[in-house]
Amino acid sequence: MKKRRLQDHEEHIDESWLIPYSDLLTLLLALFIVLFASGSINTEKLHQIMISMNTAINGKGSSMILEDTAGAGAIKPIDKSSSGQSKLEENQKLQSLMADIQTYIEARGLENVITIQDEPKGIKLSLKDVILFESGSDELKGNSLTILSDLLDLIKGVQNPISIEGHTDNVPYTGYRFQSNWELSAARALSVLYFFEGNGIPSGKLQFAGFGEQKPIVPNDSDEHRQVNRRVDIIILKTEQ
Known part of the structure; x- marks a missing residue:
């Protein structure tokens, strides 16, 4: 009986990691939709995003920073003055x-x-x-x-x-x-x-x-x-x- 319980425990896989992983994939999908809708994708920025996402998925980091640039498609701040x-x-x-x-x-x-x-x-x-x-x-x-x-x-x-x-x-x-x-x-x-x-x-x-x-x-x-x-x-x- 003890051996059976041990086997049951070993066969049970912890799937709690799937929830944050699915959330991350959802965010990634939304990000690509926004980029596609903007009509202008900065390939270098996209590459940086992919690296950051890969880092987050592999557990090597938890943050991702997107910096706005003055290139095509960038949102320019309103000149209030x-x-x-x-x-x-x-x-x-x-x-x-x-x-x-x-x-x-x-x-x-x-x-x-x-x-x-x-x-x-x-x-x-x-x-x-x-x-x-x-x-x-x-x-x-x-x-x-x-x-x-x-x-x-x-x-x-x-x-x-x-x-x-x-x-x-x-x-x-x-x-x-x-x-x-x-x-x-x-x-x-x-x-x-x-x-x-x-x-x-x-x-x-x-x-x-x-x-x-x-x-x-x-x-x-x-x-x-x-x-x-x-x-x-x-x-x-x-x-x-």
Whole structure:
């Protein structure tokens, strides 16, 4: 009986080493998949990897170090200083533009109908509808063209994209041309966009939106407040957030 137990013990093979070995093979497979997907395999680096893997399998070591190189397929770190410099330069240009537009507004006595402010997404220039359109219309008035031309000459100094957004008050649209305030606000924004496009702003840098009565600045509880909410916003968007 003792001899039988000894034989049983000798026939039993310790297979615990298979678990880390299979894990190692899985990691190796994943590594080759990543290398293949990158489309560029550095043969010298691959040889070093194989040596390291062989060392780990044979128990002569337990670590493997991969050093990034400047060769093909290498991931280059982001130059944070360059990115920060670009953001700073853009901010300086937008602040200068904002100051020039504010000077123009004050020189023309337009403070009651045009406002400008710095927002997280860009420099927002708000024009009340009274200086752009007749009531219920999306056609630019004659004297509005001069103001838009002057503003456009200033805006052309920066290369940032421009978003043009139309807004109305909460009084339902009763005209025959549009079905709702949604359509009226969008049509007004589009009229300003077409003016910009026709005067030198590339179409690829322009976008528009109509918000109807959905984004009031103040409650629509008086004629004065409703006039404030009827506006077109011209936003010179920041590209470096």
